[in-house]
Amino acid sequence: MKRLIFILIGLMTFSFSNGQQLEILINEALANNPEIQKFELQYSIASEKVNEVNTIPNTEFGVGYFVSEPETRTGAQRFKISAKQMMPWFGSITARENYVSSLADAKYEDITIAKRKLVASVSQSYYNLYALKTKQRVFDENIALLKTYETLALTSLEVAKASAVDVLRLQMRQNELEQSKQVLVQMYLAEQTTFNKLLNREKSIEIDLVNELIIPLNDALNETENLALHPELTKYDKLFQSVEQSELLNQKDSQPMIGFGLDYVSVSERPNMNFSDNGKDIVMPMVSLSIPIFNKKNKSQTRQNALKQQEITFKKQERENVLETALSKAINNRIAARISNNTQTKNLKQAKDAEEILIKSYETGTIDFNDVLDIQELQLKFQINQIESVKNYYVQSTIINYLTI
Template sequence: MYVSVHAQDVNTYIEKAIDNNPEIQKLELRYAISKEKVNEVAVLPNTEFGAGYFVSEPETRTGPQTFKLSAKQMFPWFGTITSKEDYQSSLADVAHQDVVIAKRKLIFKVAQSYYKLYSIKQKENVLTKQIELLNTYETLVLKSLEVNKATAVDALKIQMRKNELEGKQEQLKQNYTAELATFTELLNTEDMLVVSFPEESSIDKEQTPINIDSLQLHPELIKYDKMYESVVQSEIVNNKSKSAMIGVGVDYINVAERTDMNVLDNGKDIFMPMVSVSIPIFNASFKSKSKQHQLAQQEIELAKVERYNFLAARLKKSISDRKASLIKYKTQLKNIEQAKNAETILMSNYENGTLKYQDLLDVQELMLGFELNKVDATLDYHLQTTTINYLSTY
């Protein structure tokens, strides 16, 4: 289950997404089929039955033969059926890893989309507060106009600034609608969702060290181990297939009584138990399969190394990027605090009639930039955390 600062909120949507996701449902059915195939291979070859009628009845001492019945059962060499079961079970293990990987990828996508939505809402809140602040400035300007301590230009600048922020708010609403459509699709629901968010996002400033070597336990890499094992089991089946098969059976021949004379055992039927052996003399195909298995194992090993290198590089980058976002976040907190102090100083001059509205707008613009940068840093922190969780949480 996904773990983060807002795990309870995110997991509510993640659980719904997993329950509704058709791809995961498809892969789970494929896994169920693979497990059922274990029962399919755990059987003996078909029992052979035969029947024949003598059109021209051959004469024997005890009478003419009229018809023949036969039955035969072949038995594979010891351990052959078990090896087939093990091979099919290994294929089922590969199918199970596909389910695990699909769930993990879905968790990653849902969490990232959730935090993008949350970031947009946070930016909307920042703009709303800044517009309210501009309304306060506008009230001050209008009062100053009455006593000729401000100009109409000052009022127009504030109004233009408000127009700009309101336009950005409208853009954010469109961005939210677009991202919400993606989020709704991930949850596989027809209705547009009303997503709930915590009041304020927080960042864990004490980071737990990530051991890159633990990446070996990632499902994407475990899948290669399962694939390798399936090739090993396939080679065992191949070796068993080179062994002989033993067959046992019985023939029954119906003999009619002789009418021309009376002999000992007149009309006595014939029962003939039989044992047969099936030996694959021409085994070139088995040698070819063994060679294919060796090459397949080498391919899987190289593919695993390649995937490990990719995931390791991605994990290292996400760890580094998360540290950078944390630094950016802390910097914005300092800047916001200093901008508030500057605003306080400027506002204290209002009573003295020396308030400079351009300086106030400049500080307000800086404040807005710092607040938005803080939201971006928070978003990047959570996006990198979802990536790290995808790669290193087990």
């Protein structure tokens, strides 16, 4: 888990001087998230069951009183006390402990899986917050740019080089951008709630985000063969082993049980008689054997265990196919995000060049405010697309890391 967090943070080639370190936030989530705590408690319960099964059957005690005292040669029997202890076949208790331990091992994988998913969820939510906050900043910049153009249009209107329609169109465009920005604000608040609840804290706590995310020059190397060691798959291996232990326990349960006991009978002395053993109590040690002659239950359990192992094998293969598909999709999506980012960078440069041309045109008195709106709209589109491509790059990297680290 520490290696996973380290590599996730290592993907970020920017400075954290102006924002909280994602690693700190992830560690806080791992410490406070109730789902993780739930799985840890389930694992503790499963582990404690080892002590529960490390027992032998209850000792049986019996007391009987002869209402009608039977007469024997040595006297009348008054009451009877008996004790009996059944012992499981050799190795049965160990087999039961091994079975319960194997179930606990499988349950531990749930903790590992939940932690991995939590790290991925916190990281992805962080990137979503970054994208929403950065888009708000871009809208503010574009609104400020349109205000500048509005000032130019008002100046041009005074000298009859622009129409009132140009001014109104610029103002309407500002209204549209302000509306879009307010929508982003609400989306940010919703995502902020999601993020804070992953950390199990108040939804209104502000998140100190980094100022800029930059796609690194080279993608991090991920060993795709590590997919076979993913906890979602190793859990099936643990479940397979638990079925093996279940069958070993089943074989032990099909063996006889040995019982040891002792009966004590109190005998009264016969009156007016004098002979040896008069009134001598009876002590009778006993040995019993419990044999499962009709053991259809154990045979059926053996067949069920064999079928369970086949089911687990197919489930593992199915899950492995799903994870391989998700990994391939994430790798391709990350490549597409890099391509998109490069394209948007080129488009933004060209949009800036077009903007400079428009500014120079204003100096010569030939500015066309229709072109101003077109260029501004394109520039905003490219900026938003670039933010999305950067966010998608890191989101896809998070998915890849979840699957391969």
